[in-house]
Amino acid sequence: MRITKIASLMIATLATGPLSAEARTPLIFNTTTPQNDLTGAMAAQVQFAQSQILPAQPKEGDRQPTLTSLRKSLLLVRPLQADEVTPVRVQAQDANGKVLGTLTLAPPSALPETVYHLSDAPKEDVDFTPTNGSSVTISSSADLDKLSDKSASFLKERLTGKALVDIQTADGYWVQDIYLPAGAEWQDKMVRVRSNAGYSSNIYYGNKQVTVSRGQTLQFKSVNGQWFYQEELENNRITYAQNTWSGELPAEWILPGLSLTISQGKHSGELTRIRVGAPNELLLHTIDIGMLTPPRDRFDFAKDPEAHREYFQTIPVSRMIVSQYAPVHLQEVMLPDGTLLTDFDPSTGGWHTGTMREQIGKELISHGIDNANYGINNTATQGNKSYSFDAAQLVAHNSRGNYANGVQVHGGSGGAGIVTLDKSLGNEFSHEVGHNYGLGHYVDGFRGSVHRSADQINSSWGWDSDKRRFIPNFFPTRTNADACLDGECQPPFEGRKFGFDSMAGGSPFSNANRFTLYTPNSAAIIQSFLESKAVFDANSPTGFSKWDAATARMEPYEHKVEKLEQIDAPVDDLSENRLMTLFDEYSVVNIAMWDGHWTRYIRVPAASDKNQNRSLTINHKASYNSILTINGEDILIQKGVKKSFTSDGQRWQESAEIDTRVVRKPEQFGVPVTTLVGYYDPQGTLPSYIYPALHGAYGFTYSDDSTEIADGDCQLQVETDNGILHFKLTNHRAISTLMNKFHINVPTASQPSRATVLCHNQSFTERTLSSAPEGLSYTVNGRALPAKHNEGCIISNQTGDKYCLPIGERSGYSLPSWIYNHEVHVDAGSEAKVYLSDWDNLSYSRVGEFIGNVATSELKNVRAWNGMYLDFSKPKSMRVVSK
Numbered sequence: 044m045r046i047t048k049i050a051s052l053m054i055a056t057l058a059t060g061p062l063s064a065e066a067r068t069p070l071i072f073n074t075t076t077p078q079n080d081l082t083g084a085m086a087a088q089v090q091f092a093q094s095q096i097l098p099a100q101p102k103e104g105d106r107q108p109t110l111t112s113l114r115k116s117l118l119l120v121r122p123l124q125a126d127e128v129t130p131v132r133v134q135a136q137d138a139n140g141k142v143l144g145t146l147t148l149a150p151p152s153a154l155p156e157t158v159y160h161l162s163d164a165p166k167e168d169v170d171f172t173p174t175n176g177s178s179v180t181i182s183s184s185a186d187l188d189k190l191s192d193k194s195a196s197f198l199k200e201r202l203t204g205k206a207l208v209d210i211q212t213a214d215g216y217w218v219q220d221i222y223l224p225a226g227a228e229w230q231d232k233m234v235r236v237r238s239n240a241g242y243s244s245n246i247y248y249g250n251k252q253v254t255v256s257r258g259q260t261l262q263f264k265s266v267n268g269q270w271f272y273q274e275e276l277e278n279n280r281i282t283y284a285q286n287t288w289s290g291e292l293p294a295e296w297i298l299p300g301l302s303l304t305i306s307q308g309k310h311s312g313e314l315t316r317i318r319v320g321a322p323n324e325l326l327l328h329t330i331d332i333g334m335l336t337p338p339r340d341r342f343d344f345a346k347d348p349e350a351h352r353e354y355f356q357t358i359p360v361s362r363m364i365v366s367q368y369a370p371v372h373l374q375e376v377m378l379p380d381g382t383l384l385t386d387f388d389p390s391t392g393g394w395h396t397g398t399m400r401e402q403i404g405k406e407l408i409s410h411g412i413d414n415a416n417y418g419i420n421n422t423a424t425q426g427n428k429s430y431s432f433d434a435a436q437l438v439a440h441n442s443r444g445n446y447a448n449g450v451q452v453h454g455g456s457g458g459a460g461i462v463t464l465d466k467s468l469g470n471e472f473s474h475e476v477g478h479n480y481g482l483g484h485y486v487d488g489f490r491g492s493v494h495r496s497a498d499q500i501n502s503s504w505g506w507d508s509d510k511r512r513f514i515p516n517f518f519p520t521r522t523n524a525d526a527c528l529d530g531e532c533q534p535p536f537e538g539r540k541f542g543f544d545s546m547a548g549g550s551p552f553s554n555a556n557r558f559t560l561y562t563p564n565s566a567a568i569i570q571s572f573l574e575s576k577a578v579f580d581a582n583s584p585t586g587f588s589k590w591d592a593a594t595a596r597m598e599p600y601e602h603k604v605e606k607l608e609q610i611d612a613p614v615d616d617l618s619e620n621r622l623m624t625l626f627d628e629y630s631v632v633n634i635a636m637w638d639g640h641w642t643r644y645i646r647v648p649a650a651s652d653k654n655q656n657r658s659l660t661i662n663h664k665a666s667y668n669s670i671l672t673i674n675g676e677d678i679l680i681q682k683g684v685k686k687s688f689t690s691d692g693q694r695w696q697e698s699a700e701i702d703t704r705v706v707r708k709p710e711q712f713g714v715p716v717t718t719l720v721g722y723y724d725p726q727g728t729l730p731s732y733i734y735p736a737l738h739g740a741y742g743f744t745y746s747d748d749s750t751e752i753a754d755g756d757c758q759l760q761v762e763t764d765n766g767i768l769h770f771k772l773t774n775h776r777a778i779s780t781l782m783n784k785f786h787i788n789v790p791t792a793s794q795p796s797r798a799t800v801l802c803h804n805q806s807f808t809e810r811t812l813s814s815a816p817e818g819l820s821y822t823v824n825g826r827a828l829p830a831k832h833n834e835g836c837i838i839s840n841q842t843g844d845k846y847c848l849p850i851g852e853r854s855g856y857s858l859p860s861w862i863y864n865h866e867v868h869v870d871a872g873s874e875a876k877v878y879l880s881d882w883d884n885l886s887y888s889r890v891g892e893f894i895g896n897v898a899t900s901e902l903k904n905v906r907a908w909n910g911m912y913l914d915f916s917k918p919k920s921m922r923v924v925s926k
Contacts, residue, residue: 070277070537072504072515073284073497077121081312085122085305089314091292092117092506092513094359095566096283099314105500106491108566109318110301113361113826115294115508115843117155120148120305125286127151129308133290138300143900148288155289157504158512158555159278159519165266171273173233176206187218193247195224198234207233212240223248229265236261252554259522274520281537283504283513284497291508293840294361294826295868295898299595321590322361322597322826323573326436327462327476328412328739330368334399334444335387338370339452342441344467348822353556355824356507356514357473359570360435362826366741367819368412368718373734378402379424379722379781381729392446392453394465400453404442409461411720411786412438412737416579418707418745419604420759420770421785423777424722429784432460433602434587435576437479439464439472473545473559480572482565485547489531491564492547496536505560514560517541518552577602579712579743582829582873586708603704607631607658608773614642623648626657626690628775631703633660641665645680647673647688647695655692658701661685709743713828715791715815716742722782723800723807725757725774729782731800731807740819744788757802759785763793774802791815830870835877835923837867840899846921850875853922857883864917869897876926879918891915894926 077088080099089099093116094108101107110116120131127150135143156162179201181187189197190210201208202224210221217240236246236255243256248263248270255261263272303314329345331338344350345367355363376384376399390398402424410430414422417436422429439462443452454465457475464471485492494516495502505514521538533541543549545559552560561569577600580588589600609631612622617634625632626648634645647659662685663669669680673688673695680686688695716739723731748771752758757772770787777783789795799809827845830836836847839862846862848854857863871877877893878885879902888909893902902916 067280069282069285070280071282071285072536075498077123079123079312081305081314083310083312085307085310085312087123087305087312088121089303089305090119090121092119092504093508094355094357095503095505095560095563096513097503097563099317102500105563106487106567107503107563108359108570109320110297111359111361111570112298112319112322113294114297114322114359116292116297117506117508117511118146118148118290118292118303119284120288121284121286122288122307126307127286131288131305131307133306134304135292135296136302136304137296137298141900143296143301143898144293146290146292148290151286151288153289154282154284154287155511155513157278157281157283158507158510158514158553159275159281160512161271161275161279163269164271164276164279169264169266169271169276171233171262171264173207174231177204178207178209179205180209180211182211182213182216184216187212187216190218190221193222195222198222199224202229202232202234205232207235210234210236212236212238212244214239214241216240217242218244220244221246223263223270225249225268227268229270230267232265234263234270236263253520255520256522259520261520272520278519281515293866293899294843295840319595320359320570321574323359323570323576323590324362324364324435324578325358325360325573326364326366326434326579328366328368328436328438328742330408330412330438330440330737330739331370332404332408332440332442333370333372334376334403334442335373335384336443336445336450337372339441339443340370342370342464342467344439344464344472345441347468350468350557351822352509352824353507354472354476354558356509356556357505357558357560359566360573360825362828363824364741364821364828366739366821368740369738369816369819371408371735371737373403376403377722377730377732377734379784381724381782383730383732387445387447389447391448392444392451393448394452394454395456397444397446397451397453399444399446400442400463404440404444404453405456405461405463407720407722407734407784408737409438409440409463410459411784412718412739412742413460415716415718415720415786415788416743417602417604418709418743420748420787421723421772421783424781424784425778428777430460431604433577434579435573436460437462437476439467439476441465441467468557470545470550470559473549473561477546477561477565477569480569482546482568485528486544486568487564489528491562492544493526493528493531493533494541494543494560494562495533496541499533501562501564503563503566505556507556510555512555514552514556515539516552516560579709581709581712581832585706586712601706602708603702604707605703606705607701607703608775609633609703610775611635614640617642617645619646619648622646622659623654626654630656631658631660631701633662635662635664636669637664638666641667641669643667643669645669645671647671650674650690650692650694652692654690656690658687658689658698659695660687660701707745710746711744711790713741714744715740715819716744716788717791717795717812717815718742718786718788719759719761719795719798719812720784720786721800721808722784723757723759723772723802724782725772725776725802727802727805727807731782733798733800733808733810735810736795736798736812738791738813738815738819741821742788744790755803757800759787760799760801761787761789761795762797763789763795765793772800772802827870830872830875832872832874835869835871835875835921837862837869837877837879837918837921839865839867841865845870848921848923850923850925853885854920857920858918864919866899866916867902867918868899869893869895869902871895871897871923871926874926876924878922878924879915880920881913881915881918883919885920885922889913
């Protein structure tokens with residue numbers, strides 16, 4: 044019944060007459076009565092917009108994200124007493140009460156438009172009533188198929204001499220893509236698309252696209268060389284709220300402790316205790332993999348910087364880096380059990396199935412790239428000990444393989460630092476990355492998974508800060524459909540259906556952003572996940588930083604990796620001889636007991652030079668007691684006892700809990716890397732294998748282990764222009780029946796040429812390494828990367844663009860036009876000092892000196908070389924010298 048009703052409503056719109064593109068009565072989304080967020084004489088409601096609009100004070104029971112540190116924000120102010128004439132001014136202060144700057148907000152008439160707004164819409168009325176003249180219908184399968192031709196030649200033919208072409212789809216008679224012809228010769232022609240098919244159709248016209256679904260009818264008309272559909276012009280009336288003043292807060296202002304004083308006329312009020320979270324980051328590597336078949340070259344996200352920018356606009360991060368790996372074609376595939384595949388994988392492949400899908404695309408290559416960037420040399424081939432997830436670092440891959448059932452494309456999977464994609468533009472990307480944030484399906488049901496109207500919880504619009512356009516949380520076309528889940532429904536906004544979260548079957552609203560808008564509920568969960576992760580940080584003494592909620596700042600974080608080889612001793616034989624054998628091979632021997640897994644006697648061999656620095660741990664959870672014989676004494680071990688001992692060569696000394704990990708700090712940050720992955724068998728019975736080198740545009744490398752490798756240890760040797768590097772590998776299988784996998788980054792600049800796996804002083808396998816291809820790149824959206832140690836940079840507060848010079852260089856007579864006289868802040872590397880002048884050519888000794896990170900406010904009222912106190916926040920020339 045509902046479908047019939049919708050269809051009749053849509054068809055009824057065909058009878059409408061002229062429609063003006065000019066706004067008449069606005070369609071206001073947020074008509075709620077504003078609530079006061081300020082203290083003082085002025086009363087106003089305050090909101091911010093970063094990846095989405097968020098309230099200064101959320102409703103009770105409304106899970107909303109907070110501001111993200113160091114990301115610019117749109118400020119929205121709705122005075123309770125409407126006054127659209129008297130200017131509204133804002134003064135910002137930091138946590139110490141220091142004034143950061145002042146803004147005069149734009150009036151309500153200048154509130155940013157939505158992404159649905161057409162700036163080039165015709166000014167005259169557009170009449171969508173078909174003109175007198177003949178029409179033609181396209182409804183057969185054969186004719187519908189012809190509409191997918193991008194040149195639109197068939198549709199051109201049908202439009203010629205006709206006033207209207209009526210396209211009708213139905214079950215069994217359907218086309219996915221319809222292209223309308225470009226050109227002024229189609230003036231006043233109309234195309235009507237009626238959908239009664241279970242599958243949606245996409246209509247492409249100019250640089251725009253709209254989707255039509257079952258029960259919908261869209262009418263297009265060509266005006267002045269462009270096609271418009273009726274509701275598209277109506278969407279120009281949509282606005283977020285009335286009486287709303289707006290202005291942009293620079294990224295450097297957005298830090299914990301921020302407060303705002305807002306004034307209009309004689310009245311002012313303060314906004315304090317603004318919720319500001321961590322400057323979260325996302326690092327995403329991309330790689331296209333072909334296994335026993337060429338890669339399919341359909342990884343659209345990887346090759347589209349605009350797609351990177353669009354996804355950044357949907358998540359609460361201050362910086363997103365997307366690094367490109369070169370595509371890889373594996374003409375043979377070694378599996379961890381020693382099976383070499385040369386023609387096809389005998390397993391059955393599919394979207395979610397296939398041995399190569401799991402063991403190669405996900406566990407070896409994707410986890411391998413992740414682990415190499417963490418400085419983890421080798422891991423088990425599978426299981427929860429096969430990867431690390433310390434940072435918000437993900438590897439997204441397209442992969443396909445040749446299987447017993449032919450070439451199969453993999454996709455639709457995400458989690459544990461991996462994103463396996465079929466279609467990389469659209470909800471599949473948002474959804475699978477969402478699983479990596481810890482999001483499940485249909486998070487919190489209707490309350491958390493459905494976008495809502497402004498008077499309800501879980502309501503927000505997205506915000507594209509580059510285009511300065513709002514992204515409504517509903518679709519641009521009228522269907523008069525409710526958004527329903529679990530028996531609850533959200534009515535439409537002016538006939539436009541609200542969307543669903545990415546994890547609940549959602550989809551992008553339009554091609555203005557090709558990714559799905561997360562609900563505020565999901566965005567808050569994403570933000571919490573990101574705040575729990577470390578970030579790679581060249582300026583941290585440990586190489587990593589992590590958010591500390593107690594201090595509300597990023598603190599140095601110690602990233603640790605397993606270093607000592609250990610084994611869980613079998614309880615069926617804990618004799619002195621057996622333990623002696625284990626200590627010969629392992630640095631740490633762990634004994635764990637529980638009910639059903641117990642023995643009475645534990646006999647430890649005497650301390651000696653042979654077992655010096657070896658350690659023993661005991662974790663006793665069994666109901667029966669055990670007897671530990673150590674240092675010639677018997678010790679009763681009861682349930683709940685935990686003990687650790689380390690041999691000093693003379694005696695087993697009881698010690699604190701053994702930490703088998705060591706701190707790992709990158710040696711080089713954000714450099715092109717050659718990632719080496721493969722399998723090796725410490726026992727030498729399975730065939731070790733080095734895969735073709737993987738080449739990435741952006742990664743992290745670590746010092747080698749030349750000083751730590753003992754005679755006979757397993758290792759990966761890499762020949763480079765700088766000599767041979769030695770990376771230690773563990774000497775035992777992590778899983779008794781499988782080889783271990785290794786994953787190591789080497790700087791591409793060192794030109795690695797050959798790799799060899801050695802164990803017991805024998806070469807197990809070797810490979811000549813290919814050179815990195817040209818053209819690999821990475822993108823940075825949001826906060827600029829920190830300056831290198833030997834350079835000084837200024838960053839435009841207006842555009843976010845960064846201008847850097849190495850030590851000893853100057854800008855010339857003046858700065859480039861794209862940053863000249865912009866308001867900036869300074870980022871100088873550890874060895875650099877930045878000279879700025881408010882005059883061209885560093886003239887008249889009007890020069891200020893700056894080191895480290897210097898906020899815009901700290902560039903003002905600075906003593907210059909000439910003794911005057913000047914404002915260097917809008918420099919015109921620059922030089923960088925050694926600090």
